[in-house]
Amino acid sequence: MRFLIIRKADEETEAGALPTPALFDAMMRYNGEMMDAGILVSGDGLRPSRDGARVSFRDGVPTVTDGPFTEAKELIAGFSIIDVPSKEDAIAWIRRWPVEDANGNARIEIRPLYEPGDFGEEFTAEWLAQEERLRARAGTPRG
Amino acid sequence: MRVMVMVRANADTEAGVMPTTQELEAMGKFNEELVNAGIMLAGEGLHPSSRGARIRFDGNERSVVDGPFSESKELVAGFWLWQVRSLDEAIEWAKRCPNPTGAQSELEIRQVFDAEDFGEVMTPELREQEERLRAQSAARQA
Numbered sequence: 068m069r070f071l072i073i074r075k076a077d078e079e080t081e082a083g084a085l086p087t088p089a090l091f092d093a094m095m096r097y098n099g100e101m102m103d104a105g106i107l108v109s110g111d112g113l114r115p116s117r118d119g120a121r122v123s124f125r126d127g128v129p130t131v132t133d134g135p136f137t138e139a140k141e142l143i144a145g146f147s148i149i150d151v152p153s154k155e156d157a158i159a160w161i162r163r164w165p166v167e168d169a170n171g172n173a174r175i176e177i178r179p180l181y182e183p184g185d186f187g188e189e190f191t192a193e194w195l196a197q198e199e200r201l202r203a204r205a206g207t208p209r210g
Numbered sequence: 211m212r213v214m215v216m217v218r219a220n221a222d223t224e225a226g227v228m229p230t231t232q233e234l235e236a237m238g239k240f241n242e243e244l245v246n247a248g249i250m251l252a253g254e255g256l257h258p259s260s261r262g263a264r265i266r267f268d269g270n271e272r273s274v275v276d277g278p279f280s281e282s283k284e285l286v287a288g289f290w291l292w293q294v295r296s297l298d299e300a301i302e303w304a305k306r307c308p309n310p311t312g313a314q315s316e317l318e319i320r321q322v323f324d325a326e327d328f329g330e331v332m333t334p335e336l337r338e339q340e341e342r343l344r345a346q347s348a349a350r351q352a
Contacts, residue, residue: 071256073286085331095339102343109252109347111291112323113214119320120297122304126313129305136318141284143216143320148254154263161265162272171269176279178262178286181255186228194234201241205250 068179069108069150070157075174076116076142081135083115093165101149101160110147140174154179212251212322213292213300217310219259219285224278226258236308244292249303251291259285287311297321 086094101107113119117135124130136142151157157177164173183195217223229237244250256262260278279285288310294300300319309315325332325340332340 069254071254071286071289085328088331088333091328091331091336095336095343098343099339102346105350107343107347108350111212111214114321114323114327116318116320118297119213119318120301122301122307122317122319124307124309124313124315124317127309131301131305138284141281143214143286146214154261158263158265158274164265164267166267166270169267171267173267175265175267176259176262177265178256178259181257181288185257186234194238197238197242201238201245201250204245205252207245207248 068153068157069148069182070154071178071180072110072147072149072157072161073143073176073178074145074168075176076139076144077169077172077174078139079169080144081115081117081139081142083117087167090165090167093167097163097165098147100163101147106149106151106160108148108150110145112145113143116142148180211294211296211324213294213297214320214322215290215292215300215304216286216318216320217255217288218316218318219282219287220311220314221282223287223311224258224260224282224285226260233308237310240306240308243306244290244303247303249292249294251293253288253290255288256286283316291322 098107098110115135119134121132122129149157149160161175161177164175183198241250241253258278262277264275266273292300304317304319307317325337
């Protein structure tokens with residue numbers, strides 16, 4: 068099962084505070100352990116919401132709002148994707164999250180990803196094939 | 211630059227309502243355009259928060275709270291990673307997205323940190339380690 072691991076934002080990440088060398092070391096060690104265990108698929112950090120934007124659709128009409136967004140604790144500061152046998156395994160890994168992060172007060176949310184088989188009959192064999200073709204081509208550098 | 215584009219959850223996504231064939235077709239077409247333009251790096255949908263969990267840290271203590279979580283409009287229902295030239299380019303692509311969660315939908319676009327953003331904190335040793343991890347991860351997915 069693949070899980071999205073969400074590191075929730077806080078005042079410091081929204082202020083654009085960069086990680087300390089100690090945190091950097093600890094995260095790198097943690098990521099290395101997940102990599103050695105063969106479960107880490109990808110991971111990245113997000114710049115503060117002031118560098119982002121929102122696009123809202125009302126009946127198909129888009130409206131753009133520039134960041135920053137105020138509800139810091141509901142925003143996302145970073146994410147990883149891990150591939151583990153169960154939700155319990157995912158939680159066991161997250162329990163080991165470095166205490167150096169947010170002075171030991173980090174808030175993490177884990178969410179299972181939809182896999183093609185989850186879409187049932189709506190997702191025909193033809194769609195599965197197209198989906199796989201697109202995935203294979205994703206990440207191809209632009210010309 | 212890379213951006214993460216998040217689809218905000220709503221009552222339907224939290225209830226696990228599946229897209230219709232028509233909606234899947236529209237989204238498949240949009241995704242294909244993203245791939246053809248060399249913008250698409252990744253894209254995934256999330257199960258409702260009822261199948262997830264939150265882990266809170268307080269020093270060395272860890273407490274686990276199982277979903278669902280109530281504030282559905284602050285939750286995420288899916289996301290893409292795009293490679294774009296600017297935030298404006300990302301916004302232009304986002305505007306063309308078929309309404310991802312029904313008539314009323316919201317996308318949030320956030321810039322992803324690159325190694326250069328970390329300045330001197332990112333020592334050459336850490337950078338080397340980071341690049342090694344990413345290369346390993348890419349090799350495993352290939």
